[in-house]
Amino acid sequence: MHLILFFLFAGFCLAGAINLLWQTHPINSALSLIVVMTSLAVLYLLLGAEFLAIAQIIVYAGAVMVLFTFVVMLLNAGREERTLGSRAAARVGFPAVVVLLAVLATIILRAQGLASAHLGQGLTSDPNSSNLVLLSQVLFHELLLPFELTSVLILIAILGAVAIARREGSEVGGSERTAEK
Amino acid sequence: MNGPPHLWLIPLLPLAGFLLNGILGARLPRWLVTTIGLLAPLGALAVVLNATAVAASHPGITVCKGCTYPQGSFYLPNVETCPHAWIALPGLHVDFTFVLDQLSLVMLLVVTGVGFLIHVYSVGYMRDDPGYARYFSYLNLFLFFMTTLVLAGNVLVMFVGWEGVGLASYLLIGFWFQKPSAAAAGKKAFIVNRIGDFGFLIGIFLLLANFGTLTFSEIANKLAASPIWSSGVLTAICLCLLAGAAGKSAQLPLYVWLPDAMEGPTPVSALIHAATMVTAGVYMIARTHFLFDRAPIALGTVAIVGAATAIFAATIALAQNDIKRVLAYSTISQLGYMFLACGVAAYSAAIFHLVTHAFFKALLFLAAGSVIHAMGGEQDMRKMGGLRKKLPVTFWTMTVAVFTIAGFWPLAAFYSKDAILYAAFVHGVGGKFLWFVGLVTAMLTALYMFRLWYMTFFGELRTADAHPHESPWSMRAPLIVLALLSICGGWIGIERFSSYLAPAVGLHPAVSSFPHLELILGIVAVLVALEGFLIADKYYRRKTERPAQLAAAMPAEYKLLANKYYVDEFYDARLVKPLFWFSQFVLGWVVDFAILGGIAWLLAGIANLSGAILQRWQSGNLRSYAAWLALGAAALLLFVLLGHHFAEPPRIMVNLVRGH
Amino acid sequence: MSFMQHDVPLTWYLLLSAVLFSLGVVGFLIKRNLITVFMSIELMLNAVNLSFVAFAYQWHAVKGQIFVFFVMMVAAAEAAVGLAIIIAVFRTRATLAVDRIDLMKL
Numbered sequence: 001m002h003l004i005l006f007f008l009f010a011g012f013c014l015a016g017a018i019n020l021l022w023q024t025h026p027i028n029s030a031l032s033l034i035v036v037m038t039s040l041a042v043l044y045l046l047l048g049a050e051f052l053a054i055a056q057i058i059v060y061a062g063a064v065m066v067l068f069t070f071v072v073m074l075l076n077a078g079r080e081e082r083t084l085g086s087r088a089a090a091r092v093g094f095p096a097v098v099v100l101l102a103v104l105a106t107i108i109l110r111a112q113g114l115a116s117a118h119l120g121q122g123l124t125s126d127p128n129s130s131n132l133v134l135l136s137q138v139l140f141h142e143l144l145l146p147f148e149l150t151s152v153l154i155l156i157a158i159l160g161a162v163a164i165a166r167r168e169g170s171e172v173g174g175s176e177r178t179a180e181k
Numbered sequence: 182m183n184g185p186p187h188l189w190l191i192p193l194l195p196l197a198g199f200l201l202n203g204i205l206g207a208r209l210p211r212w213l214v215t216t217i218g219l220l221a222p223l224g225a226l227a228v229v230l231n232a233t234a235v236a237a238s239h240p241g242i243t244v245c246k247g248c249t250y251p252q253g254s255f256y257l258p259n260v261e262t263c264p265h266a267w268i269a270l271p272g273l274h275v276d277f278t279f280v281l282d283q284l285s286l287v288m289l290l291v292v293t294g295v296g297f298l299i300h301v302y303s304v305g306y307m308r309d310d311p312g313y314a315r316y317f318s319y320l321n322l323f324l325f326f327m328t329t330l331v332l333a334g335n336v337l338v339m340f341v342g343w344e345g346v347g348l349a350s351y352l353l354i355g356f357w358f359q360k361p362s363a364a365a366a367g368k369k370a371f372i373v374n375r376i377g378d379f380g381f382l383i384g385i386f387l388l389l390a391n392f393g394t395l396t397f398s399e400i401a402n403k404l405a406a407s408p409i410w411s412s413g414v415l416t417a418i419c420l421c422l423l424a425g426a427a428g429k430s431a432q433l434p435l436y437v438w439l440p441d442a443m444e445g446p447t448p449v450s451a452l453i454h455a456a457t458m459v460t461a462g463v464y465m466i467a468r469t470h471f472l473f474d475r476a477p478i479a480l481g482t483v484a485i486v487g488a489a490t491a492i493f494a495a496t497i498a499l500a501q502n503d504i505k506r507v508l509a510y511s512t513i514s515q516l517g518y519m520f521l522a523c524g525v526a527a528y529s530a531a532i533f534h535l536v537t538h539a540f541f542k543a544l545l546f547l548a549a550g551s552v553i554h555a556m557g558g559e560q561d562m563r564k565m566g567g568l569r570k571k572l573p574v575t576f577w578t579m580t581v582a583v584f585t586i587a588g589f590w591p592l593a594a595f596y597s598k599d600a601i602l603y604a605a606f607v608h609g610v611g612g613k614f615l616w617f618v619g620l621v622t623a624m625l626t627a628l629y630m631f632r633l634w635y636m637t638f639f640g641e642l643r644t645a646d647a648h649p650h651e652s653p654w655s656m657r658a659p660l661i662v663l664a665l666l667s668i669c670g671g672w673i674g675i676e677r678f679s680s681y682l683a684p685a686v687g688l689h690p691a692v693s694s695f696p697h698l699e700l701i702l703g704i705v706a707v708l709v710a711l712e713g714f715l716i717a718d719k720y721y722r723r724k725t726e727r728p729a730q731l732a733a734a735m736p737a738e739y740k741l742l743a744n745k746y747y748v749d750e751f752y753d754a755r756l757v758k759p760l761f762w763f764s765q766f767v768l769g770w771v772v773d774f775a776i777l778g779g780i781a782w783l784l785a786g787i788a789n790l791s792g793a794i795l796q797r798w799q800s801g802n803l804r805s806y807a808a809w810l811a812l813g814a815a816a817l818l819l820f821v822l823l824g825h826h827f828a829e830p831p832r833i834m835v836n837l838v839r840g841h
Numbered sequence: 842m843s844f845m846q847h848d849v850p851l852t853w854y855l856l857l858s859a860v861l862f863s864l865g866v867v868g869f870l871i872k873r874n875l876i877t878v879f880m881s882i883e884l885m886l887n888a889v890n891l892s893f894v895a896f897a898y899q900w901h902a903v904k905g906q907i908f909v910f911f912v913m914m915v916a917a918a919e920a921a922v923g924l925a926i927i928i929a930v931f932r933t934r935a936t937l938a939v940d941r942i943d944l945m946k947l
Contacts, residue, residue: 006849010857017864026876047898064920071924077937093870097863104859116848123901134903150914157918161925801943
């Protein structure tokens with residue numbers, strides 16, 4: 001069961017990733033990425049990280065990717081064209097990445113002592129605690145400060161995003177006037 | 182009255198005056214500036230007089246170490262040393278030492294006494310000058326350095342005073358610095374002095390190398406202790422010291438700054454360039470007489486330099502028309518006499534002449550200043566005349582001074598000049614030649630001084646619109662005091678003076694087997710002076726058109742004298758211009774512009790070039806940034822993975838790769 | 842073990858993570874649209890997250906999952922700010938082509 005689920009959703013991941021690269025219109029890429037995110041959520045479930053799976057769906061697939069889709073639709077940039085630069089990048093980039101993948105694969109395959117993932121087995125077999133309990137115990141005791149700081153970080157991100165993306169009156173007037181000329 | 186002499190007060194009071202007037206002077210009311218400016222030299226003079234009284238109250242002015250003295254008094258030489266050493270190194274130990282012995286006491290009396298009189302004179306002379314406070318602060322600064330020089334117990338402290346009086350001289354010559362000629366004269370004085378000081382410095386180095394100490398008494402002791410000092414070394418040292426003295430005392434060939442120094446105010450010329458600073462060279466030679474005594478070649482050089490300068494300057498003075506220039510060349514000439522005296526080892530005679538010269542030369546300058554003040558700034562004698570009725574006090578005091586410098590009996594310079602000429606005459610064959618030169622110079626001295634006297638005070642006033650008026654009392658009083666001193670200053674006599682100075686400069690009596698030689702030589706000198714007076718009388722009082730005819734008859738000789746033998750032009754062409762060219766072209770263009778500028782340009786070029794090359798990297802192209810990022814990450818990864826060839830990799834990687 | 846109960850070796854999870862990461866790098870290097878490049882970055886982050894979860898399972902260390910949690914938070918913040926910047930860039934450059942946005946100053 002585990003195997004089938006793994007192969008299925010790993011396949012979805014790979015298909016989505018490859019599609020992300022294959023598509024020329026960014027909206028298609030965004031939708032492919034949503035597929036990848038969701039499949040990854042399932043894979044987290046298989047590995048016993050229930051909270052993370054839900055967080056992945058809610059935060060990543062549900063918020064971040066929606067944001068991406070929204071921006072793509074807002075800017076309405078259109079399809080990519082093939083240019084000289086992109087061709088050169090492809091010629092250099094592909095072999096480099098193949099090398100990278102080869103190195104990583106070598107390391108992973110030569111590693112010994114890795115366990116196998118068993119379906120339904122989480123981080124603890126204690127019936128009273130679950131993945132969520134473990135997570136929250138560490139998060140709210142040891143790592144309380146980083147947790148709070150993360151919220152500050154998000155606040156800063158919000159402020160930054162608002163400040164950067166907001167239209168300023170003079171800028172708009174200036175650009176409109178130059179556009180009229 | 183019987184306490185220690187507190188020598189440190191003597192320089193310190195003028196220094197305090199300098200600081201107060203220099204910093205606050207512009208804001209203080211004039212009477213306060215005057216008070217501070219006068220109190221400083223007066224205080225120094227009071228300390229010196231106190232020291233004189235104590236030193237003179239002991240039985241026998243010469244040192245008597247065996248006697249008992251009342252408690253709290255001192256005897257000469259009195260040494261005061263600052264408890265903190267100045268330089269305390271293994272090879273060199275120098276203290277701040279002040280020494281009061283007979284020689285420095287005499288010099289101090291002259292410096293502070295005449296200095297005080299000139300300060301009083303300046304109150305009247307500089308009354309209308311806007312730089313009044315600055316003037317007094319500079320004068321006090323000069324006094325500080327001069328007293329330091331005189332009181333110095335070692336060569337280095339003397340050098341401090343030496344350089345300091347050069348600085349004060351520069352500041353005072355260029356006092357009216359808005360005048361370009363005054364500023365140039367100040368620079369010339371300082372630079373020519375510096376050339377002499379270079380010789381002095383070499384002399385100091387040689388002294389240190391050979392004696393290991395710079396204190397006068399220690400050097401004298403070491404010299405006296407061993408008779409085997411190589412005269413070559415001593416000659417070298419003495420010649421270097423002579424170079425310094427020649428620069429400071431305006432002897433050949435470094436005299437060119439003194440006539441130009443007349444650009445400064447007349448009291449400055451009186452104080453610095455007649456009575457005190459220019460005599461520092463003579464003082465220095467007298468102070469180091471123990472070195473010169475053992476280097477006869479150097480001593481001979483001193484004598485020759487002195488005699489040559491004396492006659493050289495006297496000839497130039499004959500053809501000068503500026504009253505102060507005549508007096509300047511006269512000063513150079515009289516300093517030549519003092520050097521001549523030192524050169525025949527008659528140090529006491531030199532100091533004696535120094536003292537009398539201070540009196541009459543200061544008087545001459547101050548009286549000339551009074552004349553200039555009366556003529557509203559006019560200094561050309563051809564425009565003066567007939568002033569003796571209008572300026573009576575000035576006239577009579579200047580008459581005393583002119584007769585003194587000519588060497589008439591019984592005025593002061595007769596005794597001192599006679600002592601010098603007598604000592605020269607008995608000094609061997611060369612001495613007789615020097616005596617003759619000195620005699621000719623005496624005649625020339627009388628001639629040009631009486632020429633000055635006649636042109637200024639007799640005849641008719643040659644400028645129509647001048648209104649000469651007598652000077653205020655602050656200017657007349659010092660004239661009278663100095664005149665009195667000129668009259669009776671020589672009456673102490675050379676014998677008593679020599680015996681007084683003997684502990685400091687050694688006793689070198691001039692003895693001759695011929696009886697009454699001194700008397701005969703004295704009569705000859707007076708006759709020669711009389712001849713000069715008569716010639717001047719003929720040419721400048723009775724037949725006043727003759728000088729112009731003579732000048733027209735011998736145009737080349739006259740031009741030579743009037744243009745001071747073209748020495749300044751010679752120096753300018755041979756020394757100044759090449760130096761100028763060297764600085765401008767070699768140092769300015771080659772070194773400064775080409776080499777240093779080239780190096781700077783090269784460095785900038787390298788920075789620019791590397792910047793231009795590296796700039797390409799920051800193309801703004803996102804993809805290239807991405808590519809470089811990836812490359813960097815890959816390199817890091819590679820380094821971590823393959824780093825186990827060179828270093829210990831992280832344990833996790835080891836475990837993974839090796840498989841535990 | 843039968844086919845249905847067969848366990849999945851963690852090696853496969855790690856390999857998947859490596860492949861996803863490499864695909865992300867490829868997209869980062871060759872894609873021309875700025876937003877697509879940004880999405881490739883997100884793909885890379887997710888691949889690493891998977892790797893972390895796998896190792897958390899391996900050593901029963903919840904800290905691995907907490908790290909994933911934080912990565913997610915930071916990625917969210919980064920996505921927000923990054924997209925705001927992209928909007929600002931688009932406003933002045935009127936293009937999202939990576940080659941054309943080569944002046945650092947807007």
